Amino acid sequence: MHIVITGGAGFLGVRLARALIEKKSLAIAGAPAEAITRLSLVDRAEPPADLLADSRVTAVVGDLNALLAQSPERVVPSDAKIVFHLAAAVSGECEADFDLGMHSNLDATRALLEACRARKTVPTVVFASSLAVFGHSEEQPLPAVIEDNTLPTPLTSYGIQKFIGEQLTADFGRKGFIRGRNVRLMTVSVRPGKPNGAASSFFSGMIREPLAGVPGACPVPRDTPVALSSPGLTVRGIIRAAEATDAEWGPRTAVNLPALATTTGEMAAALERVAGKAVAALIDWTPDARIQKIVATWPGRIDAQRARGLGLLPDADFDTVIRDYIRENPHAIAEVART
Amino acid sequence: MHIVITGGAGFLGVRLARALIEKKSLAIAGAPAEAITRLSLVDRAEPPADLLADSRVTAVVGDLNALLAQSPERVVPSDAKIVFHLAAAVSGECEADFDLGMHSNLDATRALLEACRARKTVPTVVFASSLAVFGHSEEQPLPAVIEDNTLPTPLTSYGIQKFIGEQLTADFGRKGFIRGRNVRLMTVSVRPGKPNGAASSFFSGMIREPLAGVPGACPVPRDTPVALSSPGLTVRGIIRAAEATDAEWGPRTAVNLPALATTTGEMAAALERVAGKAVAALIDWTPDARIQKIVATWPGRIDAQRARGLGLLPDADFDTVIRDYIRENPHAIAEVART
Structure with a gap:
């Protein structure tokens, strides 16, 4: 099984890649488990040495929009069965530079979905959305506890772009162009490494x-x-999204990960x-x-009911x-x- | 006051144009009423003779995407204070031709908002969304009564594209690029003229x-x-969206029109x-x-609470x-x- 991770050299992408390598095989959509034979890590940066040294890993280095425009087949090879779409400009960046956010988040997600649609086989696409789709304001207060069917009211461009990504993933899925999975990540802590431009850093x-x-x-x-989640549980939720059968997963709207x-x-x-x-x-x-x-x-408070049904619990x-x-x-x- | 209507030669656009001409003036955002001195009707078709004969009316004939790419200033002139964005491919068309819907609804709406953003002054943009953002399925049943904060779960590409248009309008508004108003139209009946490609026709x-x-x-x-609305009440709701002050209107999420x-x-x-x-x-x-x-x-059942607060009641x-x-x-x- 060939798996693609966009943002594959980022913190979560690397952690996901290592988890998949350790897992060795994956069962999706109720099919028997298949050995993971290849991992394509698409990112502007090179992945760390341990991943590069693994014969199963291919680094696809470049800007996601540029790669998709030039050679979509390099990003989503015809034999790739799963695409974990983690690449994104982060919240602080998108608030400071509106065009960057629209390009890196909305345009890239749409182009990635179109690349998947253009293939002969239907890949599973796990779209990493965010609890930033929920925005609390005085004029439109959020309920005390967020549920899976709470109306998102994003108050950042990042949140808007993630929510639009969910809609596109849902509709490409409904049309049968992909098998789509929308999963909302909580605030991940403790991330190793350096601060990034996310307001949550x-x-x-x-x-x-x-x-x-x-x-x-x-x-x-x-x-x-x-509403926090450890890196380990976050990656577990992302993998579970790919593994779950359609019946287990339920509707095409996003699943809030536990927090x-x-x-x-x-x-x-x-x-x-x-x-x-x-x-x-x-x-x-x-x-x-x-x-x-x-x-x-x-x-601050999430009741992740659908995630619980998938066996995912908070730290x-x-x-x-x-x-x-x-x-x-x-x-x-x-x-x-x-x- | 110069007002733009995209889809201005369509059934609702024409009705809106006639209503504005009859109204003679409009007060927006709490400012004193201003005489309507010019109406630009942007559409692939020419508006009917009575509108063309009015010295205040300018017909801007062409494909919205093409017009926006060639000369955004023709679509959103620098003196236009309100843009009613009604132009759209309809539900049946979008379900039959995915790319057409993405282009006519998503791309055109985004390009229109960008054209507004590029201007020196901030126009009011009323985005005509649709109750088609709500989709009922066995796996994700809608509540018996739809409220303004019910989670949209679109089950058509048209509904997805309208919902994305709402998100973009909300964020362009939040960023101060426009004064944005999202208003969801109910099923309009009785429409005069010929059947169209809408599943609701x-x-x-x-x-x-x-x-x-x-x-x-x-x-x-x-x-x-x-959930029905007469053409007259529908147009009244669209005009009210432009007139309402920010405080009257409330949050940037969409207002369901009464049905x-x-x-x-x-x-x-x-x-x-x-x-x-x-x-x-x-x-x-x-x-x-x-x-x-x-x-x-x-x-089938809408509790249009915010609309009621704006004085809008169903037929x-x-x-x-x-x-x-x-x-x-x-x-x-x-x-x-x-x-």
């Missing part, structure tokens, strides 16, 4: 940086609610419990009005998520946090 | 054709629910009451599985709607129906 940085022994910004108040309902204050308390007072003291609570304004529109607690991060990223942990 | 034809003394098809069962909840059987009974047994006997109830399949996904009964049609279209009524 600090939800990882406020934990990751202190664990590395340097200050990490949390630019929102301690009572800010957040741990917590707050930045509780996250800081968990950090103190796991890594000590000195580490937690490295969180810099200086407010940032721009980030606060975006984050204030995001929901039990954030202490465990931090401990997992420390175990998985030993090189990124300072001496002070190893107590 | 028969909701007018089953009344219009018998009144003209010829058979009219109703290809769905008598108990088929339908009379009825059935094809009740419509036939109304026709018999108004025009007699012989006329109602001209309804041809031969079923059409293709049409039935599409219509079965549409909701009182279908008998009155038929009588209005007869009064407004004397040339289209056969002798047998004049009893």
Whole structure:
């Protein structure tokens, strides 16, 4: 089985690729499990060395729109059975540069779906949408708990573009051009590596940086609610979306992945419990009005009913998520946090 | 005040243009009323003679996408204060020709919004969406009554494209590129003239054709629910969308226009009451599985709460709607129906 991951050199793409390699085989749409024989990682960047060294991995390096315009067959080869579409410009970027977001998110998603439609066989396309489709405002408050059939009211261009991507994926699926799966990712924390342009980037940085022994910004108040998912559970949800039969999956509307309902204050308390007072003291609570304004529109509580039906549950607690991060990223942990 | 109507030579566009001419002036966004000095009717066809003869009317004839690509300034002149975007490929066409729908509905709407964004001043854009954004299926049943915050689950490409148009209009509005208004039209009946490619076309034809003394098809069962609005009330809702202040209008999500909840059987009974047994006997109830399949996904009952708050109420009964049609279209009524 040949699998394509767009954004395959990004944090989630790499994690997904490693999970698939470890899994060795995948069963989709009720068919018997098939060995994963090839992984195409499409991204502007090269994937890390361990993936490049795997004989099953092909790196397709370039801008997704440009690649799709020049040679769609390189992005979605005729034998690819699954396309995990993770590539996207992130929320902060899209808010700062409207055209970039429209091009990287809307145009690229549509071109990718058209490339799939142009093939002779029908691939499974898992579209990674986001809880950013939900926007809370005074004039249109979100319900206290978000359910799968809650009306999305995106208040960022990123959220709008993701929601449009869901609609396109649903209709290409309904038309039989693809087997479509819309899955909404929660705020992923703790992400390793460097901060990115996502407005949600600090939800990882406020934990990751202190664990590395340097200050990490949390630019929102301690009572800010957040619907979190660990990287591991997020990748598990993405894979489950491809595996589920149509009957298990249900309607073409998006499935909200499960989320741990917590707050930045509780996250800081968990950090103190796991890594000590000195580490937690490295969180810099200086407010940032721009980030606060975006984050204030995001929901904090998700009732992921359809995900539960698929066997997907939220992380039990954030202490465990931090401990997992420390175990998985030993090189990124300072001496002070190893107590 | 210069006003643009895309689809301005279509049935609703013409009716809207005539209503605006009769109204003479319009007040938008709480500003004082301004005289309507120019009406640009953008359409592939020429508007009817009465409109062409009006010195305020300019016909801009051509394909909307082509016009926008060649000279956006002709479609959205720099002095245009309101753009009513009614132009669209209809549901039946979009289901039969996927690319046509994507081009005529998604691409044209986006290009129109970009043309508005490129101007120095911010126009009001009223986007005519449709109750076709709601799709009922066994695996994802609609609630018995549709409210403004019911999750749209479009089951036609037309519905998907309209829903995407709403998202784009909302985000262009949020970004301050336009003053955006999303308004969902109900099934309009009785439309004068000829049948069109809309799957809903028969909701007018089953009344219009018998009144003209010829058979009219109703290809769905008598108990088929339908959420109807007369042409007059539909145009009133579209104009109200432009007039309402931001505070009156509320959130950027779409407002469902009010609808009379009825059935094809009740419509036939109304026709018999108004025009007699012989006329109602001209309804041809031969079923059409293709049409039935599409219509079965549409909701029949709308609670148009936001519309009520704007002073918009549904037609009182279908008998009155038929009588209005007869009064407004004397040339289209056969002798047998004049009893």
